[in-house]
Amino acid sequence: MEPLKTHTGNAAVLNRINVDTDQIIPKQFLKRIERTGYGRFAFFDWRYLADGTPNPEFELNRPEYEGASILIAGENFGCGSSREHAPWALDDYGFKIIIAPSFADIFHQNCFKNGMLPIRLPYDTWKELAAQYEHQSLPLTVDLEKQTITDHGGKQIAFDVDPHWKEMLLNGYDEISLTLLLEDEIEQFEKQRSSWLQI
Template identity: 45%
Template sequence: MKPFTKLDAKAAPLPLANIDTDQIIPKQFLKTVEREGLSRGLFYDFRFDEQGREKPDFVLNQPAYKDAGVLIAGDNFGCGSSREHAPWALLDFGVSCVISTSFADIFYNNCFQNGLLPVVLKAAEVDALMAEARGGNHMVTVDLEAQTVTSPSGEVYRFEIDAARKHKMLNGLDAIGETLQRATDIDVYESRRALDQPWLERA
């Protein structure tokens, strides 16, 4: 997993509440376990019409936001069914951080397991960022170490994050990576078990 330290990126405003995981990545794109290529299905029904043509009024189809790395969303982002494909699709599209007033629990947890930073800010702060993102300057800075979001105009908003999750994100550790940090201890344990309980090795 790629470490998340500090991100300078365009912010795209998506002022919709209760965006569920099926809207983030519709079910027809869940036939793969590969993480690459899912960007084509991200917000598919928002981005494309029935003929597969881009809808020009959707924010991520607009030239000013096509390379956005931060998404500023409405309340309760990522609700609905559990699917890791949702953060995978966002990351594959180039979005590394989503800012909202709240996230659905399962989606929130999945973000940390896959290197996508979910940032919770107060409603007034999200509204202010949303308003600025609609203006001419879309660049924001998300600093995980400092736990701050800096708006295009220089306003600084602080966010809270669990210390253990912050450590994993800064060091690019998913569940496997965290386990492999104890690889030496695991090897020692397995060697001792082979000597003390050799019959288990024959199982």
């Protein structure tokens, strides 16, 4: 994965509570064997009308949100089934960071495992931020090392992140690359294990 240290991008607001993983990526699109290409199916049932044209009423279809890479979402985002396809779809759509008052636990972990940064903010802080961006797309800067969000006016908001996941994102590690950091120790263990089996 690519390291994520700082990111500046326009923000889009999806102010809906309890957005579940079946809305993020509906079940009929889970048959694909690749991990890419899910972006065009993200929020499919909200995003498109019955004839396949974009739904002008859907928040993320607003012209000002085109190209947004930061999603400001509502409470309990990513609830429902634990499908890893949900962060795949959001990442392929273009989102690198999701800011919400709360996330479903498994979705929250799946974001980190797939190189995305989910940020929890206290509700009042989140509400103030969402209000700034709900009708306009303006840049936000997220600094993972400093654990700050800086809005377009220069105001900074601090956020918390688990040290383990912070290190993973800062270094671009996934679980396989983290294991490979211990390659020498694993090789030494395997050599010892072979001798044990011969006893």
